[in-house]
Amino acid sequence: MGKSAVAADKDATSGALAGEEARRRDIQNRWLLATPALVIILFAALGPLLIMLVYSFLQKGLYGGVIWNFSGQGWFDVFLSKDIFDDTISFADAHMLIFWRSIKLSLITTIATLLLGFPTAYFIATRSPKWRGVFLFLVTIPFWTNLLIRTFAIQEVIKNEGLLNIVLLKLGLISSPIQIMFTDTAILLGMAYVYLPLMVLPLYASMERLDFRLVEAGYDLYATRLQVLRRIIIPLVKPGIIAGSILVFVPSLGAYVTPRILGGGKKMMLGNLIELQFGQGRNWPLGAALSITLLVIVMVALLFYVRNASKSGVKSHG
Amino acid sequence: MRSVADAVAAVSAHQVTKVFGSGSDRVVALDDVSVDIRANEFFTLLGPSGCGKTTLLRLIAGFDHPTSGRIDLEGQDISYLPPYKRPVNTVFQSYALFPHMTVAENIGFGLKMLGKPQSEIDAEVSKMLKLVKMEAMRDRATSAISGGQQQRVALARALAPKPKVLLLDEPLSALDLKLRKEMQIELKRLQSETGITFIFVTHDQEEALTMSDRIAVMSAGKILQVGSPRQIYDHPSHRFVADFIGETNFLEAELTSVSKRVGKLKLGSGTTIDASLPGDGVAKGPVTAVVRPEHANLVKGKAAAASLTGKLGNIVYFGTDTHYHVALDDGGEFIVRMQNARDDAGRWSVGDAVGVSIDKDAVQVLRD
Numbered sequence: 184m185g186k187s188a189v190a191a192d193k194d195a196t197s198g199a200l201a202g203e204e205a206r207r208r209d210i211q212n213r214w215l216l217a218t219p220a221l222v223i224i225l226f227a228a229l230g231p232l233l234i235m236l237v238y239s240f241l242q243k244g245l246y247g248g249v250i251w252n253f254s255g256q257g258w259f260d261v262f263l264s265k266d267i268f269d270d271t272i273s274f275a276d277a278h279m280l281i282f283w284r285s286i287k288l289s290l291i292t293t294i295a296t297l298l299l300g301f302p303t304a305y306f307i308a309t310r311s312p313k314w315r316g317v318f319l320f321l322v323t324i325p326f327w328t329n330l331l332i333r334t335f336a337i338q339e340v341i342k343n344e345g346l347l348n349i350v351l352l353k354l355g356l357i358s359s360p361i362q363i364m365f366t367d368t369a370i371l372l373g374m375a376y377v378y379l380p381l382m383v384l385p386l387y388a389s390m391e392r393l394d395f396r397l398v399e400a401g402y403d404l405y406a407t408r409l410q411v412l413r414r415i416i417i418p419l420v421k422p423g424i425i426a427g428s429i430l431v432f433v434p435s436l437g438a439y440v441t442p443r444i445l446g447g448g449k450k451m452m453l454g455n456l457i458e459l460q461f462g463q464g465r466n467w468p469l470g471a472a473l474s475i476t477l478l479v480i481v482m483v484a485l486l487f488y489v490r491n492a493s494k495s496g497v498k499s500h501g
Numbered sequence: 502m503r504s505v506a507d508a509v510a511a512v513s514a515h516q517v518t519k520v521f522g523s524g525s526d527r528v529v530a531l532d533d534v535s536v537d538i539r540a541n542e543f544f545t546l547l548g549p550s551g552c553g554k555t556t557l558l559r560l561i562a563g564f565d566h567p568t569s570g571r572i573d574l575e576g577q578d579i580s581y582l583p584p585y586k587r588p589v590n591t592v593f594q595s596y597a598l599f600p601h602m603t604v605a606e607n608i609g610f611g612l613k614m615l616g617k618p619q620s621e622i623d624a625e626v627s628k629m630l631k632l633v634k635m636e637a638m639r640d641r642a643t644s645a646i647s648g649g650q651q652q653r654v655a656l657a658r659a660l661a662p663k664p665k666v667l668l669l670d671e672p673l674s675a676l677d678l679k680l681r682k683e684m685q686i687e688l689k690r691l692q693s694e695t696g697i698t699f700i701f702v703t704h705d706q707e708e709a710l711t712m713s714d715r716i717a718v719m720s721a722g723k724i725l726q727v728g729s730p731r732q733i734y735d736h737p738s739h740r741f742v743a744d745f746i747g748e749t750n751f752l753e754a755e756l757t758s759v760s761k762r763v764g765k766l767k768l769g770s771g772t773t774i775d776a777s778l779p780g781d782g783v784a785k786g787p788v789t790a791v792v793r794p795e796h797a798n799l800v801k802g803k804a805a806a807a808s809l810t811g812k813l814g815n816i817v818y819f820g821t822d823t824h825y826h827v828a829l830d831d832g833g834e835f836i837v838r839m840q841n842a843r844d845d846a847g848r849w850s851v852g853d854a855v856g857v858s859i860d861k862d863a864v865q866v867l868r869d
């Protein structure tokens with residue numbers, strides 16, 4: 184009796200060991216699966232980032248590039264400027280203006296695409312499955328064309344001799360063309376157009392999963408259309424709103440092509456400022472420092488946004 | 502007071518037709534349906550899948566509008582009123598609880614939308630939680646309670662705004678048998694305690710019989726018969742109704758003569774049986790005679806009292822009663838159900854020549 188109990192005990196131990204072994208191997212295999220992605224992230228994302236960080240603390244080369252001496256000048260230039268005559272230090276107003284414009288335009292773009300994209304996504308999600316495919320296809324068509332070409336197309340519409348002004352003039356709504364090109368409005372129009380699909384798609388994805396019986400239940404319990412929207416639909420599609428906003432806000436903040444073409448040289452955004460430093464400006468450390476600053480702004484904004492968005496509602500909902 | 506409420510139907514449908522789709526996708530979900538549902542009654546829509554029960558409920562709730570016809574609530578035409586303007590609430594088949602709200606928030610939602618002050622909402626929610634015995638779950642997420650509890654929350658949520666009419670679309674179908682029986686009793690209790698008109702949808706005939714004041718039996722978009730459970734069971738108006746509710750024997754026969762509300766039915770085998778008729782105006786000709794298994798009796802051998810004769814085929818024992826399957830001499834099968842008595846054992850055995858005696862009041866004559 185005692186002997187068999189001991190034997191059983193030993194069996195159990197070796198069984199547990201075998202289980203432990205299998206579990207370890209399982210975890211190993213999973214890491215193996217993730218390896219290719221990890222390698223790419225390490226080399227393609229973290230690597231360049233590290234280089235940027237290092238460059239931002241080096242001395243600028245005369246004709247671009249860097250000199251391998253430590254220097255805080257790059258970071259100094261991001262926020263402050265020294266007067267060339269009396270050496271007084273003041274805020275780098277031009278940079279602050281560009282930071283502010285970038286954040287402002289990106290925020291407005293995000294809100295505009297949200298306001299436009301929400302009803303669009305709702306419309307698509309409430310069609311029959313056959314039509315949903317068709318509409319989704321239509322939404323993604325802009326992706327098939329090069330960003331430059333799309334931006335030039337917008338230019339054709341909004342320039343002084345463009346389609347918009349011609350139509351408005353013909354209708355007699357305006358007496359002389361409105362100047363839209365090279366203004367913040369032009370950049371906004373361009374960015375909203377370019378990033379709208381990035382808002383519609385995640386919104387659609389979460390609306391498609393929305394149980395429309397909940398909407399009916401809302402109506403049944405005396406909620407009007409607006410109340411159903413506010414208290415049922417929006418809280419339930421919040422993951423889509425968050426995802427869409429991030430997908431629009433982040434690239435907007437770093438946008439380069441759209442402000443370059445539609446804003447001309449006059450209305451710069453952060454992307455243009457950074458490009459300038461690596462190009463004509465020949466100030467790589469400043470460019471690197473600006474890039475890191477952009478990254479920090481994005482991360483802080485995201486952290487703030489996600490924290491706030493998930494605080495209100497979306498307790499148990501996927 | 503009661504008579505005033507009775508005078509005007511709580512809900513009435515007037516020649517309501519509902520068509521979905523068009524062309525080859527055209528479905529007539531409701532076909533010229535007219536029915537009056539009285540105030541304070543437990544009214545059940547009973548019928549097989551796809552017969553239009555949910556459609557009728559959705560028209561009353563306001564999620565859909567009739568293609569033609571009219572729906573009245575207490576005499577007022579509500580056919581085109583949006584759902585949030587109707588004093589009608591629904592318990593959905595899937596419960597449709599709001600996943601981003603707690604149990605209490607779900608129950609209070611209707612009152613909140615009606616603009617009630619928070620103190621009143623809190624008091625009412627507590628009352629409802631007590632009514633459905635869920636006090637302890639007040640602040641739980643709806644995903645963290647069992648199916649039966651979700652069902653109670655759905656019920657409390659629909660009852661909290663004190664609707665005039667409560668619509669219940671197969672609310673018990675997702676529950677296991679035991680819980681289902683409990684909830685049936687619970688629902689009956691809630692209905693009598695609140696005095697609200699319940700319109701209950703089910704395709705379970707036993708559930709319909711035990712719970713309802715009145716039942717409407719539906720088939721293919723039409724209401725075939727409306728009546729008390731007893732009327733529906735004992736006097737089905739259509740072969741479909743007789744077949745759908747309970748077990749039934751059908752006998753093809755010919756009505757040969759009628760006098761003093763008694764008809765002579767000539768069966769296929771040549772024998773003639775008597776049947777009570779609602780009046781003398783019933784036309785002669787081919788009919789179907791319907792006899793419930795428990796309304797017939799087995800007799801030994803070829804007794805004179807026997808209306809039908811045959812051999813005992815199968816004997817199925819059910820505890821309180823036994824089903825005797827009789828292979829009739831003319832080829833058909835007839836089932837007799839008899840209560841078991843203490844000295845019954847061995848009285849009947851398979852292969853016995855038996856007769857079936859049928860009282861004239863046990864025969865229901867149908868013509869379809």
Ligand SMILES: Nc1ncnc2c1ncn2[C@@H]1O[C@H](COP(=O)(O)OP(=O)(O)OP(=O)(O)O)[C@@H](O)[C@H]1O
Nearest residue numbers: 521522528530549550551552553554555556557704
């Ligand atoms: N929105 C719709 N579009 C097209 N056809 C529909 C629609 N809703 C219901 N129908 C059709 O109408 C008929 C009645 O449907 P309904 O949902 O009322 O049946 P039901 O009696 O509730 O059935 P079940 O017991 O299965 O719930 C069915 O043939 C159904 O396919």
Ligand SMILES: [Mg+2]
Nearest residue numbers: 554555556670
């Ligand atoms: Mg149904």
